[in-house]
Amino acid sequence: MASEHKEHILDQFTRQAVPFATAAAIRNEDALNRIVKMAEAGPGDTVLDVACGPGLLACAFARVARHVTGIDLTPAMLEQARALQRQQGLENVTWQEGDVLPLPCGGPWEISTAGDVAALPACTTSSTVVL
Numbered sequence: 001m002a003s004e005h006k007e008h009i010l011d012q013f014t015r016q017a018v019p020f021a022t023a024a025a026i027r028n029e030d031a032l033n034r035i036v037k038m039a040e041a042g043p044g045d046t047v048l049d050v051a052c053g054p055g056l057l058a059c060a061f062a063r064v065a066r067h068v069t070g071i072d073l074t075p076a077m078l079e080q081a082r083a084l085q086r087q088q089g090l091e092n093v094t095w096q097e098g099d100v101l102p103l104p105c106g107g108p109w110e111i112s113t114a115g116d117v118a119a120l121p122a123c124t125t126s127s128t129v130v131l
Contacts, residue, residue: 006099010074013053017076021054021084032060039111041065048112050100055081055093057113062090065111071096 013020020026035057041047045065049058052070054077062068062085070093072078078095085093 006073013074014076017054017074017080021056021077021080026056029060032057035113036060036064039113041111045110047110050112052081052095053077055084055095058093059084059088059090061111061113062093063088065092067092067094069094069096071098071100073097073099 039047039061041061041064043064043066047058047061047065047068049055049061049068049070052058052072053074055070058068058070058081070078070081072081072095075097078097081093081095085095
């Protein structure tokens with residue numbers, strides 16, 4: 001990702017981290033649970049949440065999956081995600097700061113999610129949910 005574009009993303013999503021994380025429209029538990037159900041996630045699954053933002057979907061998956069990894073470019077978003085994880089008492093979530101574009105194919109996850117098609121790695125899992 002070009003440095004100028006990356007800096008723009010970091011600037012914008014740092015500013016938006018708290019308002020985005022607290023927006024009622026994306027905190028809809030019913031909608032989050034439907035996504036988890038549609039992915040058919042279960043106790044043996046590992047999940048990758050690409051561009052995870054404040055961790056809402058990652059934490060929803062963590063309630064049923066073996067392990068969830070959330071990756072995001074913006075530290076402020078990951079701070080929100082960690083706070084949500086602590087609030088929900090979840091211990092099976094790992095957060096990573098980083099650019100999602102160079103992710104390797106064939107990672108150790110059964111389910112991958114992304115809020116934007118452009119955020120997905122070049123190859124995805126057989127059970128991919130694009131939001």
